[in-house]
Amino acid sequence: MTGNHQTLALLLFSVFVAITLGITTWVSRNRQGSEEEFYAGGRLFSPMENGFAVAGDYVSAASFLGVPGLIALFGYDGVLYVVGFLVAWLVVLFLVAELVRNCGRFTLADVVASRMSERPVRIAAGTSSVTVSVLYLVAQMVGAGSLVALLLGRTGGGARAWTVIGVGALMVIYVSMGGMRATTWIQIVKAALMMGGTVVLTVLVLVRFHGDLDGLLLTAAERSGHGDAFLAPGLKYGGDLTARLDFVSLGLALVLGTAGLPHILSRFYTVPTARAARRSAIWSIGLIGGFYLMAIVLGFGAAAIVGPEALRESNAAGNTAVPLLALDLGGGADSTAGTVLFAVVAAVAFATILAVVAGVTLASSASVAHDLYASLRRRGARRRGEVAVARAAAVGIGVVAIALGLLARDLNVAFLVGLAFAVAASANLPVLLYSLFWRGFTTRGAVWSVYGGLIPALVLVVFSPVVSGSPDSLFPGVDFQLFPLENPGIVSVPLGFLAGWLGTVTSSEPPDEAKHAETEVRSLTGAGAV
Structure with a gap:
């Protein structure tokens, strides 16, 4: 897009940023400085509001940009x-x-530490939560770079680099100024915009093909260059045994990883009761399920209408499939309707990224302040307020995420999120399930479970084709690849569970039956819950 159309696109795109900054400013003027307000928004959100916020937090750039791109x-x-x-x-x-x-109260470590020795468990769980959050943030940064560079009409590295830096700065502002309350309202607005924009695009794709889904799929297969193979299993994960194992590993990480994501778990603390948490989960499942059904239509629509060649020319990983589809559905780059639709979709995608990075940054900064700082602070040292530490941590996490986002800017965002899911499923889920359901679980088992999943997952990623040994690696010029799979879940998830079991059975510490009984009653009935 050039001239007036690009100006219009940038103007419409800027409206959402202004709205979100306005929400953050308004909330920051009315906030209280308490930990409960900053971490959990005062626990005042209804199940429907929290359900929309969970959907806004979960449907990230990987879903809105990466998944349709992979389908295309x-x-x-x-x-x-x-x-x-x-x-x-x-x-x-x-x-x-x-x-x-x-x-729990605010973090994953609260659940585990409720029946264990707090210091080692909080350090382990806090470290794992921050690691998962940073990996998740990298994917959002990559998506933001691809999106805004396309909006500016510049696909070079410079435009994407400055976009990543800008998104990092915005997320620090959102979290440090507004806390959970501002983050939640940004996620609610984003979820409403996302569902509305996705419905419009889905309807336009179906209208283009007169409601004929068979025609849509056949056209997509024809334009893909792969024919019938495009509609059959195996184009990406078929072939040899390694590719098939890679798919099993990815599936295991995706199915189990969500329950270990720190920013998803923290959302259940923003409602007043466990019943409200369950109802908010049901709301979010309905919204998320509806979105993913439409994402399938958008992915095949992008393949049929835009074509894989044009998608790869814009972004090799396919991250710009939905914006380019919107541009074509509206009449092309030289049409006002195409420009408006493109800008609206770009704004929704950017809203997706900002909402998710705000939620992830808040969860990770809470882990730093509530778990790591509280546990590692030297005895006798002056104690700073946790909220102040969390705001400072948001800045540091933003810097790390920006640096890694610049390094990984050519990878598909859905694939990057798959790595974060693998680490969450390996390090966080085993210790969480053991703590909730195993009466004999001990402190050593908890610590071993976290590190026994976290360390292998990270090591296997470093020595996988993701980092070296292939043209699509982070460092394509070198080769220190030892692990053949791109996703480590098939190895690291069982290791996390095995390490927790091994640490428990070799521990000399007797399990605290009274604490387990108290935790069991509280988890099942809510008696004594905060």
Whole structure:
């Protein structure tokens, strides 16, 4: 886009940024400086409000930009991401949401530490939570760079680099000024915009093909250059045994990882009761499920209308499939309707990124302040307020995420989020489930479970094709690849569970039956919950 059309696109795009900054400023003037207000928004949100916020927090750049891009490039195999992301919510609903709300206050470590020695458990869980959050943030940064560079008409590295820096600065402002209350309202607005924009695009795609889904799929397969293989399993994860194992590893990470994501778990603390947490999970499942069904249509629509060649020319990983589809559906780059639709979709996508980075940054800064700082602070040292530490931590986490986002800017955002899910499923989920359901679980088992999943997951990623050894790696010029799979979940998730069991059975510490009984009653009934 050039001239007046690009100006209009930038103007419409800027409106959302102004609105979100306005929300943050308004909330910051009315906030209280308490930990409960900053971390949990005062626990005043209704199940519907929290359900929209959870959907806004969960449907990230990986979903809005990455998944349709993968479907447009790889067809059926791209749809497998949708299955993993959605089925994961059954684990959250039945095993996590209500119990976590009853047992904790602000972070994952609260749940585990309720029946263990607090210091080692909080250090381990806090470290793991920050690691997962940073990996998740990197994906959002990459998506933001691809999106705004396309909006500016510049696909070079410079435009994307400055975009990543700008998004990092905005997320620090949102979190440090507004806390959970501002973050939640940004996520609610984003969820409403996202669902509205996705519905409009889906309807336009179906109208283009006169409601003929068969025609849509056949056209997409024809333009893909792969023919019938585009609609069959195996285009990305088929072939040899390594590719098939990689798919199993990815699926395991996606299905189990959601229940270990710190920013998702923290959302259940913003409602007043466990019943409200369960109802908010049901609201979010409905919204998220509806979105992913439409994302499938958008992915095949991008393949059929825009074409894989144009998508790869704009962004090799397919991250710009939805904006380019919107531009074409509106009449093209030289039409006012196309420009407006493109700008609206770009604003929704950017809203997606800002809402998610705010939620993830808040969860990770809470882990730093509430878990790591409180545990590592030297005895006798002057204690700073946790909220002040959390705001400072948001700045540091933003800097790290920006640096890694610049390094990984050519990778698909859905794939990057898959790595974060793998680490969450390996390090956070085992210790969470053991703490809630295993009477004999001990402190050593908790610490070993976290590190036994976290360290192998990170090591396997470093020595995988993601980092070196292939043209699409972070460092394509070197090769220190030792692990053949791109996603480590198939190895690291079982290791996390095994380490927790091994640490417990070799521990000389007798399990505290009284604490377990107290935790069990509180988790199941809510008696004594904060």
